[in-house]
Amino acid sequence: MTASILPLSAARGLRSAPFTARFGMAVIALYVAVALCAPLIAPYGETEIVDAEFMPWSAEYLLGTDNLGRDMLSRIIYGARNTVGIAVATTVLAFLAGAALGILAALRGGWVDQLLSRLVDVLMAIPSLIFKLLLLTIFGTSVLSVVLIIALVDSTRVFRLARAVSMNIVVMDYIEAARLRGDGTWRLITREILPNAAAPLAAEFGLRFCFVFLAISALSFLGLGIQPPTADWGSMVRDNASLISFGDITPLIPATAIALLTIGVNFVVDWMLHRASGLKD
């Protein structure tokens, strides 16, 4: 069951992947490539003002220029690096905190579990966007505070899942055996629980990335996330939105970039879950 998403059988699994999953993997690969090689592909610099504002599409500026006269295409390319990079970092952070505490709560039980679970219950009772906006008011809108705030709020969701998954594992006989032979907490987590919780956690990582990515984009769109002059897809939509009323689709391109990546990741996760659950239609 769990082996299906581990690298060993990955090659075999890839061949049986449906079209949607292949499409998703191709999209993810493309984004990673663009993000890594951004300075090589981009025709102009990230914050370089190259011409007048709102220039139309031309051979010189393939997608025109933005509200400050910067090349749109270059900013979209750099956006892959900034927006996706920040989202990945945030997801990793949320995951480390959420999964570690979730597994710990399941393993220890008792007051540790009670304390953490009730705390998470209360934090989750506040709608996540609202909570993030509240914290942003207090801590101000810098990239660091955006990353930490989203990581904190989303780690509660990861905690729930990690705890639920580990609860089913800690009652197994092999955990009891490992405890009896004197394994410490750290060894129990890394050697016994994590390998058995890998499939659901990997799927959750993909989904959580989508939520985090959308949250960062939404906050940037509201002008409260990644701040200028950093190129970022959400704020690019915001800055150039007035063009849409003139029938220009350029501001929709960064929005499409956001949508395409989340769709791609969702397709891959959907396929992974389908395989892990052993459903074959």
Next chain:
Amino acid sequence: MKTLWLMILGRLGLGLATLLAISVIIFSAIEMLPGDLAQEILGQSATPETVAAFRSELGLDRPALERYLDWAGGIATGDFGTSMASRRPISELIAARISNTLFLALYAAAISVPLALVLGLLAALYRNSVFDRLANVTALSSVSLPEFFLGYILIFVLAQSGLFPAVADVTAEMPLGDRLYAAFLPALTLTLVVTAHMMRMTRAAIINLLASPYIEMARLKGVPRGRVILCHALPNALAPIINVVAVNMAYLVTGVVVVEVVFVYPGLGQLLVDSVAKRDVSVVQAASLIFAAAYVLLNLAADVLATVSNPRLVHAR
């Protein structure tokens, strides 16, 4: 019947406790700041005198518990305090906006819930058909789309041609028909955001039941497929469906924030975003509390309705 009422009362109590806990968190957000809110907002260049004056104006020089009781007591009587930026009473700022936001959310709910249920039933009825697969891919995709993307696509497609206004400017004096017309695009955006999820869950809840023996029995005695789904499967699937509907309505409450900004709709979400940018903490706290309360109430309603529709849940644990 008595146990049902007891259970509802218990849930209400739990909801109240949650609200109380939320109000404490929202209030104490200020206390989490390592330094001091007054200093943070006024900046490093502020003189100690201005900081001290601002502190006493915010009431930061009084003990936290006293301030919390003041704040919570004020809200219970409809007084949300004064805005730090505009110096106007917050209740005055939000009164008209709350009804606008409620109007938009109800509008979107009135379109999306029936639409999602019908589509979900159809997908369950004709599962694995082209329609079902199409619905599946659309659902998966629409969950992945940022709200502002959907909003701008609608503006591009429907407002460009002059069919609907791109700026949803509604006032309390407008007749209902005009308001519905002005707010159509934001409502449609929200509908697109929530319908897919509700539809998928309706389909899943019904398909889950189709393998049960009593459904097989109904089929074997010759009940038509449509009737089996409507009269045999649907009543038992109501609990999970109600749940997902409520979850999505709770989502609507927050989804409203981004959509209001896209369409410059004069609602509470727009006010919240503006206040976050201005770091007007007192308005943000009031708006957050209102959004959170709506969210808790909807989740509470989901719990109670799901239990009423499925008496077995009363005795769970």
